[in-house]
Amino acid sequence: xxxxxxxxxxxxxxxxxxxxxxxxxxxxxxxxxxxxxxxxxxxxxxxxxxxxxxxxxxxxxxxxxxxxxxxxxxxxxxxxxxxxxxxxxxxxxxxxxxxxxxxxxxxxxxxxxxxxxxxxxxxxxxxxxxxxxxxxxxxxxxxxxxxxxxxxxxxxxxxxxxxxxxxx
Numbered sequence: 001x002x003x004x005x006x007x008x009x010x011x012x013x014x015x016x017x018x019x020x021x022x023x024x025x026x027x028x029x030x031x032x033x034x035x036x037x038x039x040x041x042x043x044x045x046x047x048x049x050x051x052x053x054x055x056x057x058x059x060x061x062x063x064x065x066x067x068x069x070x071x072x073x074x075x076x077x078x079x080x081x082x083x084x085x086x087x088x089x090x091x092x093x094x095x096x097x098x099x100x101x102x103x104x105x106x107x108x109x110x111x112x113x114x115x116x117x118x119x120x121x122x123x124x125x126x127x128x129x130x131x132x133x134x135x136x137x138x139x140x141x142x143x144x145x146x147x148x149x150x151x152x153x154x155x156x157x158x159x160x161x162x163x164x165x166x167x168x
Contacts, residue, residue, distance in 0.1 A: 024084035
């Protein structure tokens, strides 16, 4: 069943941010659309040095705890599927220190979505046991950390091993 986004996301600035500037209002796969909406902001952030980028992650995480918690409370739903600010921050965690290039953006996107959907331990534990804005944010940040680690491995070992032409 397709869940319609509440009208408050267009009237309430807190809900608007929590719904990823409206990207979470997508009727299907709002988390995926939220992650896609995080990419243009990432393109602006990628030129920051590691310290400022990480500082921005911390700030947007703390802001997200408030935004997501308040929106969830207002809507009466613990983690409404349209709340995607957590996807924004999780993707940005994935992309911290990533090399530039569209292929890393795409691989980071795929890895983040994979870990966010799959939720291996301890992500699944946090998803079930930690509530409120912190819980909404923390499972996606952990998914971002897992995706970050894999993306850094891909970066370190290079993309050549992914190429069909390099086999043989």
